[in-house]
Amino acid sequence: MWRVARSAASTFRRTRRLSTAISAPCIVHKRGADILHDPWFNKDTGFPMTERDRLGLRGLLPPRVISFEQQYDRFMESFRSLEKNTEGQPESVVSLAKWRILNRLHDRNETLYYRVLIDNIKDFAPIIYTPTVGLVCQNYSGLFRRPRGMYFSAKDKGEMMSMIFNWPSTQVDMIVLTDGSRILGLGDLGVQGIGIPIGKLDMYVAAAGINPQRVLPVMLDVGTNNQKLLEDPLSLVTPPHSVLQVGRRGFCFLQDFDFTDLGLRQPRLEGEEYLSIVDEFVEAVHARWPKAVVQFEDFQAKWAFETLDRYRKKFCMFNDDIQGTAGVALAGLLGTVRAQGRPLTDFANQKIVVVGAGSAGLGVLKMALQAVSRMAGPSADPHFFLLDKNGLITKDRKDIDPAALPFAKAHHEIEGLGLQEGAGLAEVVKKVKPHVLLGLSGVGGIFHEEVLRAMKESDSVRPAIFAMSNPTNNAECCPVDAFKLAGEDIVFASGSPFANVDLGNGKIGHVNQANNMYLFPGIGLGALLSGARNISDTMLEAAAECLASYMSDDEINRGILYPSIDDIRDITAEVGAAVLRAAVAEDLAEGHGDVGVRELQHMSKEETIEHVRENMWYPVYGPLVHE
Ligand SMILES: NC(=O)c1ccc[n+]([C@@H]2O[C@H](COP(=O)([O-])OP(=O)(O)OC[C@H]3O[C@@H](n4cnc5c(N)ncnc54)[C@H](O)[C@@H]3O)[C@@H](O)[C@H]2O)c1
Numbered sequence: 369m370w371r372v373a374r375s376a377a378s379t380f381r382r383t384r385r386l387s388t389a390i391s392a393p394c395i396v397h398k399r400g401a402d403i404l405h406d407p408w409f410n411k412d413t414g415f416p417m418t419e420r421d422r423l424g425l426r427g428l429l430p431p432r433v434i435s436f437e438q439q440y441d442r443f444m445e446s447f448r449s450l451e452k453n454t455e456g457q458p459e460s461v462v463s464l465a466k467w468r469i470l471n472r473l474h475d476r477n478e479t480l481y482y483r484v485l486i487d488n489i490k491d492f493a494p495i496i497y498t499p500t501v502g503l504v505c506q507n508y509s510g511l512f513r514r515p516r517g518m519y520f521s522a523k524d525k526g527e528m529m530s531m532i533f534n535w536p537s538t539q540v541d542m543i544v545l546t547d548g549s550r551i552l553g554l555g556d557l558g559v560q561g562i563g564i565p566i567g568k569l570d571m572y573v574a575a576a577g578i579n580p581q582r583v584l585p586v587m588l589d590v591g592t593n594n595q596k597l598l599e600d601p602l603s604l605v606t607p608p609h610s611v612l613q614v615g616r617r618g619f620c621f622l623q624d625f626d627f628t629d630l631g632l633r634q635p636r637l638e639g640e641e642y643l644s645i646v647d648e649f650v651e652a653v654h655a656r657w658p659k660a661v662v663q664f665e666d667f668q669a670k671w672a673f674e675t676l677d678r679y680r681k682k683f684c685m686f687n688d689d690i691q692g693t694a695g696v697a698l699a700g701l702l703g704t705v706r707a708q709g710r711p712l713t714d715f716a717n718q719k720i721v722v723v724g725a726g727s728a729g730l731g732v733l734k735m736a737l738q739a740v741s742r743m744a745g746p747s748a749d750p751h752f753f754l755l756d757k758n759g760l761i762t763k764d765r766k767d768i769d770p771a772a773l774p775f776a777k778a779h780h781e782i783e784g785l786g787l788q789e790g791a792g793l794a795e796v797v798k799k800v801k802p803h804v805l806l807g808l809s810g811v812g813g814i815f816h817e818e819v820l821r822a823m824k825e826s827d828s829v830r831p832a833i834f835a836m837s838n839p840t841n842n843a844e845c846c847p848v849d850a851f852k853l854a855g856e857d858i859v860f861a862s863g864s865p866f867a868n869v870d871l872g873n874g875k876i877g878h879v880n881q882a883n884n885m886y887l888f889p890g891i892g893l894g895a896l897l898s899g900a901r902n903i904s905d906t907m908l909e910a911a912a913e914c915l916a917s918y919m920s921d922d923e924i925n926r927g928i929l930y931p932s933i934d935d936i937r938d939i940t941a942e943v944g945a946a947v948l949r950a951a952v953a954e955d956l957a958e959g960h961g962d963v964g965v966r967e968l969q970h971m972s973k974e975e976t977i978e979h980v981r982e983n984m985w986y987p988v989y990g991p992l993v994h995e
């Protein structure tokens with residue numbers, strides 16, 4: 369059925385009117401079959417007769433003209449019958465089948481693809497984004513049919529400045545870049561990690577209304593340290609039929625094509641050699657599109673921090689795993705304070721155990737520390753406990769990562785609790801009795817029964833458990849176990865989507881999705897529309913505060929910390945406006961397109977939100993010839 373998501377309907381109606389108006393002069397220079405093979409312009413059977421005549425399409429299509437609405441319904445019908453036909457099959461088989469049907473549409477007709485994605489975002493986000501995108505990356509070389517985005521490899525050194533001009537679009541606004549070294553919690557997937565920038569940019573189009581002709585997914589292939597991918601390709605060839613492996617907790621991995629890795633077959637570049645490749649790419653991008661916003665995604669921690677440090681003052685970029693995640697987690701943590709019936713300033717007194725001291729865990733703690741300092745002053749003494757694979761991190765830790773040092777416990781801070789360097793998770797939770805247990809470890813099931821039962825003894829009336837690692841199988845625990853073992857009063861969030869939990873007696877345990885998708889589209893959009901020179905901490909704080917204040921008291925009391933994904937365009941417009949206003953206030957904005965910085969300065973908060981909404985692209989077929 370033709371459907372517009374209920375909550376976002378009014379937004380869409382407005383943007384729809386506007387997009388039709390501004391898309392009128394869009395004239396394509398291609399002719400005939402070239403148009404049918406270009407997903408940016410293709411309308412399939414939807415080309416009206418005037419366009420068929422004037423673009424040399426007559427005879428290349430069946431004669432009947434099908435309306436956009438009919439095309440939409442036909443696609444949804446085939447999607448629903450695929451769902452029916454795959455009923456009872458393993459989840460991974462079904463997910464990949466759904467991904468394939470969506471991907472085929474993406475490759476053929478982007479206008480229709482993004483309309484079905486926007487209208488059905490709740491159903492489709494888990495396919496084109498987390499968690500299915502993880503499975504797609506693991507099987508990327510086998511699933512590969514058509515290239516999408518750009519690939520810059522270590523072999524392209526010295527060539528990137530000319531390569532960047534191979535990209536067919538004249539304007540690029542958003543780039544998502546990965547080196548494939550830490551794909552979700554799945555480790556080093558080399559070139560196969562390209563699925564992540566593609567999925568993130570799909571969310572940019574769906575949530576932030578970035579024009580899909582202006583997005584660029586990029587893989588920086590500097591080799592891989594994944595032994596399997598480095599091995600002789602012939603030894604990896606699987607039989608041509610599907611091979612199913614039942615993994616831990618019943619999860620199935622699928623490789624159903626001959627497997628020949630498509631990336632560079634060499635160990636990862638390190639040190640200066642590595643940085644020289646990233647430097648060259650960044651220079652090339654900025655030579656061609658100086659105002660493009662670049663999102664760094666799924667880099668292993670050392671390069672995530674190093675590249676953020678290296679580039680953040682030089683151009684408009686951010687690291688989503690460090691900074692986007694931090695904002696989403698902080699918004700959720702502030703929500704848990706409200707859920708306890710405490711004033712927000714009580715955040716400074718919350719005992720928070722963070723499991724995972726990588727790019728995400730450290731990013732969260734850094735932003736939480738800034739928030740505590742704002743609330744309680746610079747002498748604030750936050751109650752944060754940080755663990756990595758070697759247990760509790762203290763000042764006694766040998767070769768401590770300098771980024772973890774501010775969160776390492778001093779002897780005097782923990783001796784009263786009977787804790788010491790390297791204490792295990794269950795012991796820490798039992799002795800600290802934290803208000804919040806937050807996992808960004810990438811280790812599935814690490815919040816096991818003993819840990820969850822210990823959370824029942826938390827000092828909070830409403831203990832919070834955030835199992836933020838992705839994809840599904842890497843979540844620190846599942847919500848059913850959390851509500852069963854830690855108690856029905858907990859607040860629960862996971863990075864990947866899970867169903868709400870039926871607690872019996874008509875009660876529901878609400879499952880929040882604490883995923884950076886609630887912020888990165890708004891951060892990118894706000895930065896773009898402000899024309900910010902760079903993305904400051906203040907802009908990121910504005911994003912987090914906006915998300916935190918989006919939820920009503922009633923929702924928070926029911927344990928709902930984040931908006932429904934159906935509202936993602938709406939929350940993205942608000943976050944985008946908050947980021948834009950922060951850039952203007954900090955004097956970082958230079959304006960965008962026809963809208964100069966003076967005009968931005970004079971906009972009220974509501975006018976800024978409206979301005980952001982009006983600049984969101986919405987998928988409709990624009991005319992391809994002059995009337
Ligand atoms: N929900 C979200 O929005 C979101 C955002 C970013 C990252 N993540 C997820 O968080 C996970 C980690 O990402 P990252 O970038 O920080 O990775 P990372 O590799 O930089 O860090 C992982 C950390 O976990 C620690 N760790 C490993 N095994 C452990 C164990 N048994 N006990 C305690 N700690 C352990 C490591 O020592 C390291 O400090 C990934 O699964 C990723 O998908 C989720």
Ligand SMILES: O=C(O)C[C@H](O)C(=O)O
Nearest residue numbers: 498552666689838883884
């Ligand atoms: O990609 C996601 O779903 C969130 C996050 O960026 C991650 O790396 O896990």
Ligand SMILES: [Mg+2]
Nearest residue numbers: 665666688689
């Ligand atoms: Mg990521």
